[in-house]
Amino acid sequence: MKMFKRFAAALLAGVMVLAMLTACGGGAGGPGESEFEKKVQDVYMAALNKEYGTEWSNNSEVKELATEALNKIADGKIALTAITAEKKTEKNYVGAVVCAENAKQNAEVYTAVYYEETTAGTITVNSDMVELMKTATDLVINLGKQNNTKIEVTGLGVGTKTVGGKTYVAIGYKLSK
Structure with missing residues (x-):
């Protein structure tokens, strides 16, 4: 009986680890990214490139x-x-914003935009x-010009995260002096 309990505990632990690893996705664009997350990133990158002419x-x-x-998203809200994140160095500024829309909960809370693989035909x-x-x-670029500082966009990016079957999106940019 004692050996059975140990075996059952080990089996349960193994199943939990396996479930945790498979829930993280795997695959397409990087560690933990699903094919659907990669697809969402590609669609947003195409839109960013079109907007920026890159x-x-x-x-x-x-x-x-x-x-x-x-x-920072909790229960689909942020x-x-x-809603924004930033990372600065002397020469570079990287910024990101979670794609969201105001769902009128109040002026301080937004609903994060999400996509579901099962319902997202497009x-x-x-x-x-x-x-x-x-x-x-x-x-920012125009303000830099006014201060005789050349600033340019040197990178664009998209991040995704899937929680509970909902894939959330954040977009960002890199500015350099």
Whole structure:
């Protein structure tokens, strides 16, 4: 009986580890990314490249920050104060924003945009967020010009995270002096 309990405990632990590893996805774009997450990233990268007039791939530094920003989502909602993330050095600024829409819960809370693999025949980009990011980076570039500082966009990226079958998206950029 004692050996059976040990065997059962070991078996249960093994099943839990296996479940945890398979729930993380695996596959397409990087460790823990599903094919669907990669598809969402590709669709958003195409929209970003179109908006910025570029043909860049998903910048790994921007993607990492964008993915980190998604960790702030709780129950599909994100606070206004947590919707952006940033990383600065003397020469570079990397910023990311979680794609969200105000669901009128209150002025401080937004609903994070998500896609479900089972219902997403076509992934429709949140074009308002893409346009807003382009407007913001253009503003920073123009302010730099006014201060005789050349600033340019040197990278674009998309991060995704799937929780409970919902794939959330954050987009970002890298500015360099």
